[in-house]
Amino acid sequence: xxxxxxxxxxxxxxxxxxxxxxxxxxxxxxxxxxxxxxxxxxxxxxxxxxxxxxxxxxxxxxxxxxxxxxxxxxxxxxxxxxxxxxxxxxxxxxxxxxxxxxxxxxxxxxxxxxxxxxxxxxxxxxxxxxxxxxxxxxxxxxxxxxxxxxxxxxxxxxxxxxxxxxxxxxxxxxxxxxxxxxxxxxxxxxxxxxxxxxxxxxxxxxxxxxxxxxxxxxxxxxxxxxxxxxxxxxxxxxxxxxxxxxxxxxxxxxxxxxxxxxxxxxxxxxxxxxxxxxxxxxxxxxxxxxxxxxxxxxxxxxxxxxxxxxxxxxxxxxxxxxxxxxxxxxxxxxxxxxxxxxxxxxxxxxxxxxxxxxxxxxxxxxxxxxxxxxxxxxxxxxxxxxxxxxxxxxxxxxxxxxxxxxxxxxxxxxxxxxxxxxxxxxxxxxxxxxxxxxxxxxxxxxxxxxxxxxxxxxxxxxxxxxxxxxxxxxxxxxxxxxx
RNA sequence: GGGGCAAUAACUCAGUUGGUAGAGUAACGGCCUUUUAAGCCGUGAGUCGGGAGUUCGAAUCUCCCUUGCCCUACCA
Numbered sequence: 309x310x311x312x313x314x315x316x317x318x319x320x321x322x323x324x325x326x327x328x329x330x331x332x333x334x335x336x337x338x339x340x341x342x343x344x345x346x347x348x349x350x351x352x353x354x355x356x357x358x359x360x361x362x363x364x365x366x367x368x369x370x371x372x373x374x375x376x377x378x379x380x381x382x383x384x385x386x387x388x389x390x391x392x393x394x395x396x397x398x399x400x401x402x403x404x405x406x407x408x409x410x411x412x413x414x415x416x417x418x419x420x421x422x423x424x425x426x427x428x429x430x431x432x433x434x435x436x437x438x439x440x441x442x443x444x445x446x447x448x449x450x451x452x453x454x455x456x457x458x459x460x461x462x463x464x465x466x467x468x469x470x471x472x473x474x475x476x477x478x479x480x481x482x483x484x485x486x487x488x489x490x491x492x493x494x495x496x497x498x499x500x501x502x503x504x505x506x507x508x509x510x511x512x513x514x515x516x517x518x519x520x521x522x523x524x525x526x527x528x529x530x531x532x533x534x535x536x537x538x539x540x541x542x543x544x545x546x547x548x549x550x551x552x553x554x555x556x557x558x559x560x561x562x563x564x565x566x567x568x569x570x571x572x573x574x575x576x577x578x579x580x581x582x583x584x585x586x587x588x589x590x591x592x593x594x595x596x597x598x599x600x601x602x603x604x605x606x607x608x609x610x611x612x613x614x615x616x617x618x619x620x621x622x623x624x625x626x627x628x629x630x631x632x633x634x635x636x637x638x639x640x641x642x643x644x645x646x647x648x649x650x651x652x653x654x655x656x657x658x659x660x661x662x663x664x665x666x667x668x669x670x671x672x673x674x675x676x677x678x679x680x681x682x683x684x685x686x687x688x689x690x691x692x693x694x695x696x697x698x699x700x701x702x703x704x705x706x707x708x709x710x711x712x713x714x715x716x717x718x719x720x721x722x723x724x725x726x727x728x729x730x731x732x733x734x735x736x737x738x739x740x741x742x743x744x745x746x747x748x749x750x751x752x753x754x755x756x757x758x759x760x761x762x763x764x765x766x767x768x769x770x771x772x773x774x775x776x777x778x779x780x781x782x783x784x785x786x787x788x789x790x791x
Numbered sequence: 792g793g794g795g796c797a798a799u800a801a802c803u804c805a806g807u808u809g810g811u812a813g814a815g816u817a818a819c820g821g822c823c824u825u826u827u828a829a830g831c832c833g834u835g836a837g838u839c840g841g842g843a844g845u846u847c848g849a850a851u852c853u854c855c856c857u858u859g860c861c862c863u864a865c866c867a
Contacts (some may be wrong), residue, residue, distance in 0.1 A: 309818055309836040311801050317818065366827080373824035390824050407817075420825045444802040444816045446828055451802085453859050465802095509866065554866045555792085658867085682867085701867075711867060739866075764867090777860090788858070 314441045321404040322437045328401055332437040337361050337412035344383035346417060350425050353417040358427060360385065361412045361435060363464065364405060366445055374402065375426075378411065382470070387413050388420070389429040398432070407445075408438030457790070459783055469780075472773045475594055476781055479769055482593045483567060484547065486586050492543040492569060497532035499525060499549065505747065506530030506685070508739040510553040512562075525551035530685065530760065533570050534715060535750045537758050545569035547765070558777040559707070562786050565765040574759040575714040576698045580674050583702055583712070583761060584613055587672070594772050602705040602771055605670055613672040613702075618661075621675055625665040630657065630679070631695075652737065654681045669703035676700040684725040684741045686713035702763075705771050712761035719751035 325332045340359040362378030362385070373390035391399050405411065415429040443449040448465040455462040455469075462469050484494070502521065504511035506528030514523050529546045536544055547567045554560060571579065588609045591598055598609045622630045626645075628638055635653050647659045657679070669675070678699045680688060686697035699713035716722050726743040733740035769781040779785035 309801070313836075314801055314818060368826050368829050369823085370826065370829080371823040373826085375826050375829085377827080386827075388825075392824075420827090422825070422827075424825085424827070426825085441801050441817060446816070447803040449802075450804095451798095451859090453798095454802095456859090507867075552866070555864080557863095557866085558861085560866065659864095662867090708867060762867090790858075 311440070315439055318406055318437065318439050318441075321406065322439070325401065325404050325434060325437070330401055330434060332434055334412075334433075334435045337433075337435050339412070342383065343378070343380045343385040346385050346427070347383055347425055350417065350419075355416060355418065357414065357416055357430075359412065359414045360427060361410065363438075364407050364409050364411060365442075367405075367407060372399075376405075378413070379464075386420075386424050386426040387411075387415070387429055387432070388426050389415075389432055393428070393430060394432065402432060405434060406438060406441075408440070408442040409434055410436040410438070453787070456779060456785055456787055472769070472775065472781060473783060475773050476765075476769045478594050479590055479772060480547065480565075480765065482590050483586070483763075483765075486589055487545050487569065490543070490582075492545045492571075493541060495533070495536060495541070495544050495546055496548070497526075497529045497536075497546060499551075501526050501532075503742055503744050503746075505741060505744045507550075507552075508684075508741060510738055512551050512553045527552050528566070528762070529568055530762075531744060531747045533568055534755060534758070534760070535747070537570050537572055537715075538750045538753055538755045541570075542572040542756075543570075556786060558779075559767065559770075561766065561778050561782050564778070564782075567763040567765060568760065570715070570758055570760045572756045572758045575757065576676075576700055576712055576759050579712050579759045579761050580613075580615070580676075580700055583674075583710070583763075584611070584672075587702070587704075590768075591772065600705075600772060600774075602774055603776060605705065607671060607705055607771075609672055613674055615674045615676055615700075617677040618675055618679065618696075619677070621665045622657075622661065625668055626660050628660070652732075652735075654679070658682065666703060666708065667706050669706055672702065672704045674700045674702055681728075683713060684729050685716055685722075687716045688721075707767045707771055708764070709767050709771070710761060710763040712759065715755065715758040715760050717751060717755040717757060719748050722751055723748050 322332045339361050362380040365379045366377045368375040376387050413429050414431040415427040500523040504524035504527050509527045511524040550566050551563050591609050600607045622628050642656045677696045683697045686699045689696045689698045702709045729741040
């Protein structure tokens, strides 16, 4: 049957309800308890009157009596009504109910002889009519495209999807309370920026009419947050969206949620410990243990995570000595390994690392001490002769979950780095960091020694919900509009 | 951007070597007052993603397009 024919049937029922004086879209229905309360505290509720509400998920008619399952935010209860108790007139009205309708039920709690917790209805009224047929109950909604485009249907039909976003909420709440507990202050900085900075990525561009200026959706809040450290805050964080004008993949959505925190008088070593603590606590809170299964792999969160330097990882997984091997040698090796050798040298290194090293980082690990060329905002490591920065990235389940470093606070050095980036930009590197004079000025006023950390909330949620694709942890992932 | 796979009823899916489209669920009608993937009897339901081609004949073969998924590239 065509969709509109099915909807027409429902519209006719709606009309009949109105004819009978029943409002098919109510303003209010006060419940006395939730369905999970009825289920969990059955003994206290047994034989007592309750008022509950929910969406009809299935109906079993038996002539002069009817069973239906109703579902609310997190639970399901059977409702039962019979001709005897509701009367002929009401029973006829109830024939006009459909799967998908929201109803309010007043009745008494009991158990059927098969042991099912049930509410026998004294009064039962439609709260909201559902005009479109719901997907079928047994197989739920499988079609991936419909699940993303009409996420509400996915949530109605697939309970485990609701759980994923519940976990996401727990992660964000848990993170905020962890940070607040450690005296961090939540701040908000511009999402629309005249100059996009703080990361190496392509921005979205937009326009402000009154000022007649182009603005960029932020690729990161980093530079603004550091200005606040200059201003005298010592522990701050921002937990919100970033936007990057890039392709999508199972690990990338153009808008994604990031935690960034800055901590004055700390360095990246302090932050590694802080990150361990925060992750370990979040895992415990959301999973109830210090273990997670991600894509069939068991991941344990020890008190102290493994650490490996970028150079060590290169040696171990790519067979390349980044400190000693010449650029020519490395390019040759890259070509042998199937990595595009025409790219700029640092991109080749990055590609090699992603292809050969990252897949091995299943258990929690910090990769530390990156080459300076890949990190224009990080402070150089003492004694590294300007080659290496104090930076780390946490990896778990082969997912890159964040990025952190001791912040570069020398305005002269920062300007030099920006100029180098500008040269790369002139050579066609669209992602090179633009020179931000305002930021340099801020640094000239003096930013205390500071460490900064960014955590990808979406990827962390993937890890803790065993999701393969980032689209499964974003309620409305970006899709091409339907033709 | 490149490659692979997919799209059939509202939902979940079958559909053989090319021969005029099928099931279950949902819907509608009937029977049924403790069922639970209720059951039984009956009815209706389709631009086979879109377009072109090959053919006497296309859901099926070819090409183009659309959308999605996976891989890859780009991207911390």
